[in-house]
Amino acid sequence: MLDREQELRERHGIAFRITGIASRRLGWNVDPDGLDPAGVESATARAGREVDGWPKNVRDWLRAARADVLFEATSLNVENGQPAVDHIRAALDHGAHAITANKGPVVHAYGELRDLAAARGKRFLFESTVMDGVPIFSLFDQLPVIHLQGFHGILNSTTNVILSEMENGLSFDESLKKAQALGIAETDATHDIDGWDAAVKTAALITVLMGVPVRLEEIEREGIRSLSGEAVRAARKEGRPYKLVCRARKTESGVAASVGPEQIPLSDPMAQVSGASSYIYFETDIFPGLAITEENPGLYATAYGMLADFVRIARIDVLRG
Secondary structure (H helix, E strand, O other): OHHHHHHHHHHHOOOOOOOEEEEOOOEEEEOOOOOOHHHHHHHHHHHOOOOOOOOOOHHHHHHHHOOOEEEEOOOOOOOOOOOHHHHHHHHHHHOOEEEEOOOHHHHHHHHHHHHHHHHHOOOEEOHHHOOOOOOOHHHHHOOOOOOEEEEEEEOOHHHHHHHHHHHOOOOHHHHHHHHHHOOOOOOOOHHHHOOHHHHHHHHHHHHHHOOOOOOHHHOEEOOOOOOOHHHHHHHHHOOOOEEEEEEEEEEOOEEEEEEEEEEOOOOOHHHHOOOOOEEEEEEEOOOOOEEEEEOOOOOOHHHHHHHHHHHHHHHHHHHHO
Protein backbone atom coordinates (compact mmCIF):
# COMPACT_ATOMS: atom_id res chain seq x y z
CA MET A 1 0.00 0.00 0.00
CA LEU A 2 2.81 2.40 0.87
CA ASP A 3 4.52 1.80 -2.47
CA ARG A 4 1.29 2.94 -4.20
CA GLU A 5 0.82 6.01 -1.99
CA GLN A 6 1.88 8.58 -4.60
CA GLU A 7 -0.19 6.93 -7.34
CA LEU A 8 -3.26 6.78 -5.09
CA ARG A 9 -2.93 10.47 -4.33
CA GLU A 10 -2.15 11.68 -7.85
CA ARG A 11 -4.39 9.43 -9.94
CA HIS A 12 -7.26 8.74 -7.56
CA GLY A 13 -7.23 11.67 -5.15
CA ILE A 14 -6.87 9.29 -2.18
CA ALA A 15 -4.68 10.11 0.81
CA PHE A 16 -4.37 7.98 3.93
CA ARG A 17 -2.44 7.48 7.13
CA ILE A 18 -1.98 4.35 9.20
CA THR A 19 -3.18 5.02 12.74
CA GLY A 20 -3.18 1.51 14.21
CA ILE A 21 -1.29 -1.76 13.77
CA ALA A 22 -2.19 -4.85 15.82
CA SER A 23 -0.93 -8.42 15.95
CA ARG A 24 -0.25 -11.15 18.48
CA ARG A 25 3.47 -10.36 18.34
CA LEU A 26 3.34 -6.56 18.27
CA GLY A 27 0.31 -5.94 20.48
CA TRP A 28 -2.05 -2.96 20.02
CA ASN A 29 -0.11 -0.07 18.46
CA VAL A 30 -1.90 3.22 17.90
CA ASP A 31 -1.25 6.86 17.03
CA PRO A 32 -4.12 8.87 15.49
CA ASP A 33 -1.56 11.23 13.96
CA GLY A 34 -0.02 8.36 11.99
CA LEU A 35 2.31 5.42 12.51
CA ASP A 36 5.46 4.53 10.64
CA PRO A 37 5.07 0.78 9.99
CA ALA A 38 8.85 0.33 9.77
CA GLY A 39 9.27 1.76 13.23
CA VAL A 40 6.41 -0.03 14.99
CA GLU A 41 8.32 -3.20 15.81
CA SER A 42 11.32 -1.44 17.39
CA ALA A 43 9.08 1.01 19.27
CA THR A 44 7.01 -1.86 20.62
CA ALA A 45 10.12 -3.71 21.71
CA ARG A 46 11.32 -0.64 23.63
CA ALA A 47 7.98 0.21 25.22
CA GLY A 48 6.59 -3.27 25.81
CA ARG A 49 3.03 -4.37 25.16
CA GLU A 50 1.43 -3.41 28.46
CA VAL A 51 2.04 0.32 28.54
CA ASP A 52 -0.46 2.31 30.62
CA GLY A 53 -3.04 3.94 28.38
CA TRP A 54 -2.49 1.58 25.46
CA PRO A 55 -5.61 -0.14 24.14
CA LYS A 56 -6.15 -3.69 25.41
CA ASN A 57 -8.82 -4.92 22.93
CA VAL A 58 -10.03 -4.30 19.41
CA ARG A 59 -12.82 -1.87 20.35
CA ASP A 60 -10.54 0.30 22.46
CA TRP A 61 -7.92 0.14 19.73
CA LEU A 62 -10.36 1.28 17.02
CA ARG A 63 -11.49 4.22 19.17
CA ALA A 64 -7.93 5.23 20.02
CA ALA A 65 -6.88 4.99 16.37
CA ARG A 66 -9.97 6.92 15.20
CA ALA A 67 -10.17 4.34 12.42
CA ASP A 68 -12.14 4.95 9.24
CA VAL A 69 -11.20 1.58 7.70
CA LEU A 70 -10.15 -1.73 9.25
CA PHE A 71 -7.95 -4.17 7.32
CA GLU A 72 -8.55 -7.58 8.92
CA ALA A 73 -6.08 -10.37 8.08
CA THR A 74 -6.22 -12.99 10.81
CA SER A 75 -5.90 -16.70 10.06
CA LEU A 76 -8.89 -18.80 8.98
CA ASN A 77 -10.91 -20.49 11.70
CA VAL A 78 -12.95 -23.10 9.84
CA GLU A 79 -15.28 -23.83 12.76
CA ASN A 80 -16.71 -20.36 13.47
CA GLY A 81 -14.71 -17.66 11.69
CA GLN A 82 -13.41 -16.12 14.93
CA PRO A 83 -11.81 -13.82 15.92
CA ALA A 84 -12.27 -12.20 12.51
CA VAL A 85 -16.07 -12.02 12.85
CA ASP A 86 -15.77 -10.10 16.13
CA HIS A 87 -13.10 -7.79 14.68
CA ILE A 88 -15.30 -6.88 11.70
CA ARG A 89 -18.39 -6.49 13.87
CA ALA A 90 -16.43 -4.14 16.16
CA ALA A 91 -15.21 -2.06 13.22
CA LEU A 92 -18.71 -1.63 11.82
CA ASP A 93 -20.11 -0.80 15.25
CA HIS A 94 -17.34 1.79 15.61
CA GLY A 95 -18.35 3.35 12.28
CA ALA A 96 -15.48 2.10 10.14
CA HIS A 97 -15.52 0.23 6.86
CA ALA A 98 -14.22 -3.35 7.09
CA ILE A 99 -11.96 -5.14 4.59
CA THR A 100 -10.87 -8.73 5.18
CA ALA A 101 -8.78 -11.41 3.51
CA ASN A 102 -10.28 -14.02 5.86
CA LYS A 103 -12.90 -16.33 4.37
CA GLY A 104 -14.36 -17.31 7.74
CA PRO A 105 -16.54 -14.22 8.29
CA VAL A 106 -18.04 -14.55 4.81
CA VAL A 107 -19.04 -18.17 5.42
CA HIS A 108 -20.13 -17.90 9.05
CA ALA A 109 -21.56 -14.37 9.34
CA TYR A 110 -22.05 -12.84 5.89
CA GLY A 111 -25.72 -11.92 6.30
CA GLU A 112 -25.22 -10.34 9.70
CA LEU A 113 -22.13 -8.36 8.71
CA ARG A 114 -23.61 -7.25 5.38
CA ASP A 115 -26.74 -5.98 7.10
CA LEU A 116 -24.77 -4.31 9.90
CA ALA A 117 -22.58 -2.53 7.35
CA ALA A 118 -25.66 -1.31 5.48
CA ALA A 119 -27.26 -0.09 8.71
CA ARG A 120 -24.11 1.88 9.56
CA GLY A 121 -23.70 3.26 6.03
CA LYS A 122 -20.38 1.40 5.66
CA ARG A 123 -18.93 -1.35 3.47
CA PHE A 124 -17.90 -4.90 4.27
CA LEU A 125 -15.58 -6.07 1.45
CA PHE A 126 -13.59 -9.27 0.99
CA GLU A 127 -12.17 -9.50 -2.54
CA SER A 128 -8.98 -11.20 -1.34
CA THR A 129 -10.79 -14.21 0.11
CA VAL A 130 -10.99 -16.13 -3.19
CA MET A 131 -8.26 -16.13 -5.87
CA ASP A 132 -6.22 -13.46 -4.08
CA GLY A 133 -6.91 -10.04 -5.61
CA VAL A 134 -8.66 -11.22 -8.78
CA PRO A 135 -11.94 -9.26 -9.06
CA ILE A 136 -14.53 -12.00 -8.62
CA PHE A 137 -17.02 -10.51 -6.16
CA SER A 138 -16.63 -7.01 -7.61
CA LEU A 139 -17.02 -8.46 -11.13
CA PHE A 140 -20.53 -9.58 -10.28
CA ASP A 141 -21.22 -6.12 -8.84
CA GLN A 142 -20.71 -4.95 -12.43
CA LEU A 143 -23.14 -7.58 -13.78
CA PRO A 144 -26.52 -6.49 -12.41
CA VAL A 145 -29.46 -8.92 -12.52
CA ILE A 146 -27.24 -11.78 -13.68
CA HIS A 147 -28.29 -15.11 -12.19
CA LEU A 148 -25.46 -17.50 -11.40
CA GLN A 149 -26.49 -21.09 -12.06
CA GLY A 150 -23.26 -22.81 -11.05
CA PHE A 151 -19.48 -22.82 -11.14
CA HIS A 152 -16.50 -25.13 -11.05
CA GLY A 153 -12.79 -24.58 -10.71
CA ILE A 154 -9.46 -25.02 -8.97
CA LEU A 155 -9.23 -22.69 -5.98
CA ASN A 156 -6.50 -24.09 -3.72
CA SER A 157 -2.95 -23.39 -4.84
CA THR A 158 -1.26 -25.62 -2.24
CA THR A 159 -2.89 -28.82 -3.49
CA ASN A 160 -2.31 -27.77 -7.08
CA VAL A 161 1.43 -27.34 -6.42
CA ILE A 162 1.57 -30.69 -4.61
CA LEU A 163 -0.17 -32.52 -7.47
CA SER A 164 2.08 -30.81 -10.05
CA GLU A 165 5.22 -31.82 -8.16
CA MET A 166 3.96 -35.38 -7.70
CA GLU A 167 3.48 -35.56 -11.47
CA ASN A 168 7.16 -34.54 -11.78
CA GLY A 169 8.27 -37.49 -9.67
CA LEU A 170 8.26 -36.28 -6.07
CA SER A 171 6.46 -38.06 -3.26
CA PHE A 172 3.51 -36.48 -1.46
CA ASP A 173 5.69 -35.45 1.51
CA GLU A 174 8.42 -34.07 -0.75
CA SER A 175 5.86 -32.10 -2.75
CA LEU A 176 4.36 -30.65 0.43
CA LYS A 177 7.80 -29.60 1.69
CA LYS A 178 8.49 -27.88 -1.63
CA ALA A 179 5.17 -25.99 -1.42
CA GLN A 180 6.09 -24.91 2.11
CA ALA A 181 9.57 -23.83 1.01
CA LEU A 182 7.98 -21.71 -1.74
CA GLY A 183 5.79 -20.01 0.87
CA ILE A 184 2.61 -21.36 -0.72
CA ALA A 185 1.74 -23.91 1.97
CA GLU A 186 1.44 -23.23 5.68
CA THR A 187 3.57 -25.13 8.20
CA ASP A 188 0.35 -26.97 9.07
CA ALA A 189 -1.24 -27.52 5.66
CA THR A 190 -4.12 -29.66 6.94
CA HIS A 191 -6.80 -27.22 5.79
CA ASP A 192 -5.41 -27.35 2.25
CA ILE A 193 -4.65 -31.06 1.99
CA ASP A 194 -8.01 -32.16 3.41
CA GLY A 195 -10.02 -29.80 1.23
CA TRP A 196 -11.19 -27.39 3.93
CA ASP A 197 -9.74 -24.26 2.32
CA ALA A 198 -11.35 -25.11 -1.02
CA ALA A 199 -14.66 -25.92 0.70
CA VAL A 200 -14.67 -22.58 2.54
CA LYS A 201 -14.00 -20.71 -0.71
CA THR A 202 -16.78 -22.66 -2.40
CA ALA A 203 -19.15 -21.79 0.45
CA ALA A 204 -18.18 -18.10 0.22
CA LEU A 205 -18.94 -17.99 -3.51
CA ILE A 206 -22.27 -19.77 -3.03
CA THR A 207 -23.30 -17.53 -0.15
CA VAL A 208 -22.44 -14.22 -1.81
CA LEU A 209 -22.88 -14.80 -5.54
CA MET A 210 -25.72 -17.34 -5.52
CA GLY A 211 -27.52 -15.86 -2.54
CA VAL A 212 -27.83 -19.20 -0.77
CA PRO A 213 -26.28 -19.45 2.71
CA VAL A 214 -24.57 -22.82 2.97
CA ARG A 215 -23.00 -24.68 5.88
CA LEU A 216 -19.63 -26.33 5.37
CA GLU A 217 -21.04 -29.72 6.32
CA GLU A 218 -23.42 -29.44 3.35
CA ILE A 219 -20.48 -29.48 0.93
CA GLU A 220 -19.20 -32.94 0.02
CA ARG A 221 -15.50 -32.76 0.79
CA GLU A 222 -12.51 -34.97 0.04
CA GLY A 223 -8.88 -33.89 0.02
CA ILE A 224 -5.82 -35.25 -1.79
CA ARG A 225 -4.22 -37.04 1.17
CA SER A 226 -5.09 -40.50 -0.17
CA LEU A 227 -3.55 -39.96 -3.63
CA SER A 228 -0.23 -41.72 -4.17
CA GLY A 229 2.53 -40.48 -6.43
CA GLU A 230 2.07 -43.54 -8.63
CA ALA A 231 -1.63 -42.83 -9.11
CA VAL A 232 -1.03 -39.15 -9.86
CA ARG A 233 1.68 -39.91 -12.43
CA ALA A 234 -0.38 -42.66 -14.04
CA ALA A 235 -3.34 -40.29 -14.39
CA ARG A 236 -1.15 -37.68 -16.08
CA LYS A 237 0.32 -40.33 -18.40
CA GLU A 238 -3.11 -41.46 -19.55
CA GLY A 239 -4.12 -37.85 -20.28
CA ARG A 240 -6.48 -37.40 -17.33
CA PRO A 241 -4.53 -35.59 -14.59
CA TYR A 242 -5.83 -35.25 -11.05
CA LYS A 243 -7.01 -31.83 -9.83
CA LEU A 244 -8.79 -30.81 -6.63
CA VAL A 245 -12.02 -29.46 -8.12
CA CYS A 246 -14.70 -27.28 -6.51
CA ARG A 247 -18.23 -27.54 -7.92
CA ALA A 248 -21.58 -25.92 -7.20
CA ARG A 249 -24.89 -25.98 -9.05
CA LYS A 250 -28.34 -24.65 -8.27
CA THR A 251 -31.02 -27.28 -7.75
CA GLU A 252 -34.74 -27.14 -6.98
CA SER A 253 -33.95 -27.54 -3.29
CA GLY A 254 -30.97 -25.18 -3.05
CA VAL A 255 -27.37 -25.73 -4.15
CA ALA A 256 -25.43 -28.98 -4.55
CA ALA A 257 -21.72 -28.49 -3.89
CA SER A 258 -18.60 -30.60 -3.66
CA VAL A 259 -14.81 -30.46 -3.35
CA GLY A 260 -12.71 -33.45 -4.29
CA PRO A 261 -9.98 -34.88 -6.52
CA GLU A 262 -11.10 -35.57 -10.08
CA GLN A 263 -9.37 -36.83 -13.19
CA ILE A 264 -9.74 -34.10 -15.80
CA PRO A 265 -9.42 -34.71 -19.56
CA LEU A 266 -6.75 -32.65 -21.30
CA SER A 267 -9.46 -30.99 -23.40
CA ASP A 268 -10.74 -29.27 -20.23
CA PRO A 269 -8.96 -25.97 -19.38
CA MET A 270 -8.66 -27.14 -15.76
CA ALA A 271 -6.19 -29.80 -16.86
CA GLN A 272 -3.75 -27.08 -17.89
CA VAL A 273 -3.85 -25.27 -14.53
CA SER A 274 -0.60 -26.09 -12.76
CA GLY A 275 1.57 -24.81 -9.94
CA ALA A 276 0.08 -22.00 -7.86
CA SER A 277 -2.40 -21.00 -10.57
CA SER A 278 -6.17 -20.96 -10.04
CA TYR A 279 -9.18 -21.18 -12.34
CA ILE A 280 -12.92 -20.65 -12.11
CA TYR A 281 -15.71 -21.12 -14.64
CA PHE A 282 -19.10 -19.49 -14.04
CA GLU A 283 -22.37 -20.53 -15.67
CA THR A 284 -24.99 -17.76 -15.77
CA ASP A 285 -28.38 -17.26 -17.36
CA ILE A 286 -26.94 -14.63 -19.74
CA PHE A 287 -23.37 -15.83 -20.26
CA PRO A 288 -23.32 -19.65 -20.53
CA GLY A 289 -19.60 -19.68 -19.74
CA LEU A 290 -17.42 -17.04 -18.12
CA ALA A 291 -13.91 -18.14 -17.07
CA ILE A 292 -11.11 -16.50 -15.07
CA THR A 293 -7.57 -17.85 -14.80
CA GLU A 294 -4.97 -16.58 -12.34
CA GLU A 295 -1.45 -17.55 -13.40
CA ASN A 296 0.99 -18.15 -10.52
CA PRO A 297 0.22 -15.04 -8.43
CA GLY A 298 3.04 -13.23 -6.65
CA LEU A 299 3.45 -12.54 -2.95
CA TYR A 300 1.52 -9.26 -3.10
CA ALA A 301 -1.62 -10.54 -4.86
CA THR A 302 -3.68 -10.93 -1.68
CA ALA A 303 -2.54 -7.53 -0.41
CA TYR A 304 -3.54 -6.02 -3.75
CA GLY A 305 -7.07 -7.36 -3.34
CA MET A 306 -7.36 -5.54 -0.01
CA LEU A 307 -5.91 -2.38 -1.56
CA ALA A 308 -8.45 -2.58 -4.41
CA ASP A 309 -11.25 -2.85 -1.84
CA PHE A 310 -9.85 0.23 -0.08
CA VAL A 311 -9.89 2.19 -3.35
CA ARG A 312 -13.53 1.19 -3.94
CA ILE A 313 -14.45 2.40 -0.46
CA ALA A 314 -12.49 5.65 -0.78
CA ARG A 315 -14.14 6.47 -4.11
CA ILE A 316 -17.59 6.03 -2.59
CA ASP A 317 -16.69 8.23 0.38
CA VAL A 318 -15.39 10.92 -2.00
CA LEU A 319 -18.64 10.83 -3.98
CA ARG A 320 -20.63 11.17 -0.78
CA GLY A 321 -18.57 14.23 0.08
